[in-house]
Amino acid sequence: MTSAQSFKVSALVVTFHSGPALKECINALCVEQAVSEIIVVNNGNSEADVNWLKAFNPPGHCAYKLVDGHGNIGFAAGVNLAAANATGDRFLVINPDAVLRVHSITRLEEARTSGPSPCLVGGKLIYPSGNEQRGARRELLTPWRAIVTFSGLFVLGNSIPAFRNMHRERDPEPENAIPMPVVSGALCYISKEDYEAVQGFDEGYFLHVEDIDFCRRIGEAGGQVIYTPKACALHYGSTSQVSATFVELNKARGLARYFHKNAKTPLGRLSARASFYAFAPLLVSRSFLIRRLMMARQALIDMTRPKTETPPPSRVRTEQDA
Numbered sequence: 001m002t003s004a005q006s007f008k009v010s011a012l013v014v015t016f017h018s019g020p021a022l023k024e025c026i027n028a029l030c031v032e033q034a035v036s037e038i039i040v041v042n043n044g045n046s047e048a049d050v051n052w053l054k055a056f057n058p059p060g061h062c063a064y065k066l067v068d069g070h071g072n073i074g075f076a077a078g079v080n081l082a083a084a085n086a087t088g089d090r091f092l093v094i095n096p097d098a099v100l101r102v103h104s105i106t107r108l109e110e111a112r113t114s115g116p117s118p119c120l121v122g123g124k125l126i127y128p129s130g131n132e133q134r135g136a137r138r139e140l141l142t143p144w145r146a147i148v149t150f151s152g153l154f155v156l157g158n159s160i161p162a163f164r165n166m167h168r169e170r171d172p173e174p175e176n177a178i179p180m181p182v183v184s185g186a187l188c189y190i191s192k193e194d195y196e197a198v199q200g201f202d203e204g205y206f207l208h209v210e211d212i213d214f215c216r217r218i219g220e221a222g223g224q225v226i227y228t229p230k231a232c233a234l235h236y237g238s239t240s241q242v243s244a245t246f247v248e249l250n251k252a253r254g255l256a257r258y259f260h261k262n263a264k265t266p267l268g269r270l271s272a273r274a275s276f277y278a279f280a281p282l283l284v285s286r287s288f289l290i291r292r293l294m295m296a297r298q299a300l301i302d303m304t305r306p307k308t309e310t311p312p313p314s315r316v317r318t319e320q321d322a
Contacts, residue, residue, distance in 0.1 A: 007088070007109075009036050009090045009105055010036065010091055011029045012079055012082035012091055013026065015042060016044050016045065018097055022097070023052065026038060028100045029100060030058050030059050032100055032104065032105055035092065036063065038062060038065070040064075040066050041081050042068050043071070067081060075201075076201035077203040080201055090112075091189070092188075094187055095185075098233040101231070104230075105189075105231075108121050108189035108231045111230075115223070115226050117193070118194035118197050118218050118221050118223035119194060120190045120225050121183070121227075123189070123231030124228075124229045125186060127234075132173070135186065136183060136187070136227065137180055137182075137183070137227055139182065140216065141166060141216075148164070151286075152286075166182075176228070178228075186235055187231070187233045187235070188211070201213075201214055204257055205257060207251070208251040213258055213261070244288070251279075252276050252283050259272035260273055
């Protein structure tokens with residue numbers, strides 16, 4: 001933390017079988033001098049990873065605490081548990097497979113002070129390729145927008161505005177911080193005071209949609225959600241060792257809960273509960289199709305890739321050491 005920084009930043013990390021990316025995440029947080037404290041919630045990891053987390057020794061400027069979730073309590077509950085154990089004035093919520101770019105905290109704080117309270121700021125997420133990742137810039141969710149987005153009907157959005165995709169990563173990137181209805185829970189920043197004012201994340205969500213709900217409640221409380229491209233993290237994504245079906249079913253449950261919470265009529269609430277049975281097969285089948293297409297694409301790449309000779313052992317060792 002720099003001498004000019006008058007506040008403490010607690011990084012909140014919820015981890016469940018996150019793999020090697022977890023170490024990258026935590027080490028990058030330690031490099032960021034503005035991070036005063038790292039709180040890691042262990043929702044379930046391999047014995048080797050837990051031992052590494054227990055033995056981790058951060059640099060002098062950064063405090064560190066490992067909290068046991070006593071089983072997988074879900075992302076929303078995990079973030080709330082981390083927040084309850086944090087001592088900072090600001091909370092940085094970051095996924096365990098996200099690697100924060102240096103100086104991002106300064107940019108997040110600059111954006112936060114530009115909006116009314118409660119204020120939540122999200123940063124840019126990128127793939128390892130450097131391209132912007134989906135999720136950091138989104139429209140507010142509605143039943144129709146969910147159907148259009150998850151069914152693939154958004155391909156008609158260029159000619160028919162009603163079919164607009166809720167994901168906006170293909171829009172021209174802004175130069176500076178701008179209001180955005182929804183940012184990603186994989187990288188977001190908020191003051192402790194504002195976090196408590198909206199009572200943190202809704203623990204009724206287990207995995208997915210909790211960040212959309214959080215953004216909506218920020219707006220309903222008279223605050224603002226802001227996106228800044230000047231704060232950034234490399235986000236590997238899908239590193240946790242869980243099945244795609246498990247993830248998509250929880251996403252469907254999250255959608256149903258979200259629409260039920262925000263329905264205005266008894267019929268709307270009934271429809272929201274029933275929406276799980278529409279979204280679940282849609283999301284699972286969509287995920288299955290995407291995986292198969294990716295596998296086919298990789299197989300084609302492997303078939304067309306020129307065969308090269310294996311370098312001599314001495315050369316391999318030299319490259320690995322470098």
